Amino acid sequence: MAETYPEDLKYHPEHDWTRIEGEEATFGITWYAQDALGEVVFYDPPAVGATVSKDQPYTEVESVKAVSDVFAPLSGEITAVNDKLSDSPELINSDPYGDGWLVKVKLSDTAELESLLDVNAYKGLLSS
Amino acid sequence: MSVTLDLDPRSEEQTLTIYERSVEGRRAFVAPQGDEVPDVAIEDLLPRSVRRKRPAELPEISEPEIVRHYNGLSKKNFDLDTGFYPLGSCTMKHNPKLHERVAALPGHARLHPLQDPEYAQGALELMFNLQRALAEVAGLPHVSLQPSAGSHGELAGLLLTRAYHEDRGQHRHKVLTPDTAHGTNPATVTMAGYEVVKVGTDEHGGVDIDDLRDKASDDVACLMLTNPNTLGLFDRNIEEIASIVHEVGATLYYDGANLNAVMGISRPGDMGFDIVHYNLHKTFTQPHGGGGPGAGPIAVSDRIEPFLPRPQVVRDESGNGVGPVFRLDNDRPKSIGKLRGFTGNFGVFVRSYAYICSLGADGLREASEMAVLNANYLRARLAEEGVAEYLPIAFDRLCMHEFVLSGRGARDKLGIKTLDIAKRMLDHGVHPPTVYFPLLVEEALMIEPTETEPKERLDHFAEVVRSILVEAAQDPEIARNAPYTTPVRRLDEAGAAKRPVVRQGGGGNPGDPAEAAEHPAGATGAV
């Protein structure tokens, strides 16, 4: 997949993206993160109902040669996890913004949105 | 089972496992026949509840075919006796064959560890002498040979540290390690119940003294270091480092993986270290065995001595003038206890002791001098034009027994990564250096030739590197798809991690009900 960063998403400096839908958000990792990791071989999702805190790691993604913490861009409670990734963790590489989503979260503090980066700011971070 | 035998080393036939070569009814073992006790039915001796119901599915194969099978497998391995093996941090120096002969002497090889010490004096004296020699090399007086490998020695060092602090009524929580530390160091810190705090590296490749000062507190139990470090650089500030650490009452631990650089030249005890571990399979020629056995003895200062593992090998002067008597001393009330069974990997001690006897004081020093000479020479060859712009050295100064290059030049200018260079080296009949370590250096190549390599092998390696770079400038695809001439080519490691098959008959999709029915987990190990 070619390097891409969708316009409609918000980004976190630790290479995570979020798609906001009202008070719910979906989280995942960006193209840059999956490229640095290499082919993802294992993803053990966190539990539904668990709390995530902004800027804190909430799960890990594993490739052959590395393990990466995944950081929560926003705080909230996990309402859904992507089960498809147990059998096909490589979706994180091939479709990081679509079928490679990690968790859905009910947000606890929408004010946190302000601290996120838009696509241009994130791209600026990558090129620096 | 197919009848035709395909002898092409690259054919599928040659990757049959010993289980796939098995034929029902074949066997190698003949039970000793003579002089048997009266026959009794097994049912009369063991209740049904404990008897094996289903036999373990072990191979059924004749002895000649066992030999063919493992001989065939051996031919797919590259090894140190075959060629250059500059694996940084591993000290792949020649394994003298004398050592195999002495280790096999029945007095060593067939001796039971619980034999009455009166009848094991040769073994105990060997261990005592080895302890003494190791103590002299490290400059710390008290040695335990017990730990089974370097990692085990590291764990011993931190457990000793813990015992030392607690004996003084102190409960500390942190251990400092440099960001260049070998992975075993932080892993050990966690196993020993401490929190890892990383200390930075300065622009000369040594410990960042200011960062160390910032982080050294009375909650720090220990600083784990190696000197020279994993960049192959001697830390000139070692005395100040020791002073900072001791000022806050912490212990200073020496990871002996790099001892090959300084034997007879500088001693960790004199540098201020309190605890040292040795890797007998690195510095002291125990063959690496494809991944062990090794041994990781430790040496400690007086203040740490009471906590050493038990038993200790001690020497008493015998009263009747016959000579010293060696024994195992278990009366050690402050000992951290045992790290393992018995007293350690004695077979390894025999080999390392033979090495020390062979080389003696001057030989050990010469080994280190030549290790450092060889490394600097190879460093100089790889600093020549045509190589240096692609593989710049991480820190441009005199190195010790190893040095680290960065493959970022090759990546940016030629489009090949360190991994590709390593794989292409396989086609040239040399083992690649350690790659992607230390983490501090981008696209790292860690090169340790050791002292047993002659100059022409170093020259050849430099030429191999040069030729790979020249070739990549023409066509980077060659290296990217290397190797070509090895028994297998690049392997699908991602697949192996995603759907692990770790035994014969294992595998299939996890959660596949048909698979589960056919291979119940207790029996045949579907994963």
Place this chain on the structure above:
Amino acid sequence: MSRYTSATDADRKAMLDAIGVDSVEGLFAEIPKAVRLDRRLDLPAGMAEQEVFEHLSQLAARNRHSDEEVSFLGAGMYDHYVPSIIDSILQRSEFLTPYTPYQPEISQGGLQVMFEFQTAISELTGLPVSNASVYEGPSAVAAAGYLAKLETKRGKLVASRGLHPHSRDALVTHAAGFGMKVEEAALDGEGATDVDALAGLVDDDTAAVFVQQPNFLGTVEELGALGEAAKRTGALYVVAADPLPLGILEAPGSFGADICVGEGQTLGNRLDFGGPSFGFFAAGERFLRKMPGRIAGETRDVDGKRGFVLTLQTREQHIRREKATHNICTAQALNALAGVIYLSWLGKLGLIELGELMLRRTHYAREALGLQAINPGPIVREFAVRVPDLDGLFERARAEGVNPGYRLADTYPEYGDGLLVALTERRTKADIDRLAALVGAGSREGAAA
């Protein structure tokens, strides 16, 4: 120049010129003078190969080894016959001298050996996954404790007094780092783990329960009943097993063991005064990503050829660092090779035959000695008995070149007059009868006194 280096004066000069330094001494210029050793190492001078051989031979000659006495000494390591093919295969440079298979393309031999070894251990233990070795038995027990800590996050380990004293000791030593306490479950009056005592110690804070099979006294434990007690509150059930009798003993996996570890010396490894040998570590599928050490996995190369690689390396210290499942790096690969060769040599049926042979001899020995049994229940290769005059027996036996076994008083003071007698296929009926006669001589002397 020492035997193993090759630099002549000319080589040295050429190399120093290339480096741009005047002398070898100049290479060490960066080492501060204060930490330079300003004298020779205080060690003897080096010796010729012949002299080293003579010296090591003299040391060896002062040991009484297992070919020089009829020995019934076991207690964790056993005098089995090691077939000669193991010596010759292990001496092959391609197995002896490489390191860990970090470059799988040139390490297929070593990796396939690991795969075959893992398979054999899985078969013996009845558990689906095994690693490629750990150091040895007692530290393998400690490693199981570490996994239990990481998995359950609980604070306590319960170990049967039937575990080898070194295993119990190593568990306590390592547990000091894990921040866990170890409690001991007593043995009953017949030298087996007291199920009720064990059950009484198992609570919500228990991370793992450890039982040995056979136990240190040689008792065949009831793994099923012990397992039920062990797992009642969700603790992991760890069985430490001698692998050789697993030919005739039911596999720990069949009794619900979560982890099976043990000492591998009995599988094709020499006594070597206690090491090197190997430890094995097998577990249920759900622990695969939490296991310590190297694991070889099967895969294909770019041409579709079958091959093997180190897999799940993200568990290990070189990648995971402070979050690794264990700190182990170098393990016991060569000794594991000996193990899998041995199991191939014995074979599926030979392992059973050998086990039955040891079983018969062990029972014959217990009967022949005619002493009071400390553990009268089922045994397979070792048993404990009370000896009225233990010192007298050792004196008479030593004079005849017989080693009666292990004195239990050393580590089990409650069996002060106890002797642990081990049998292997090397101990013939005549050997056993000889020991019985020595024992009998004692009782005759006692009767005559």
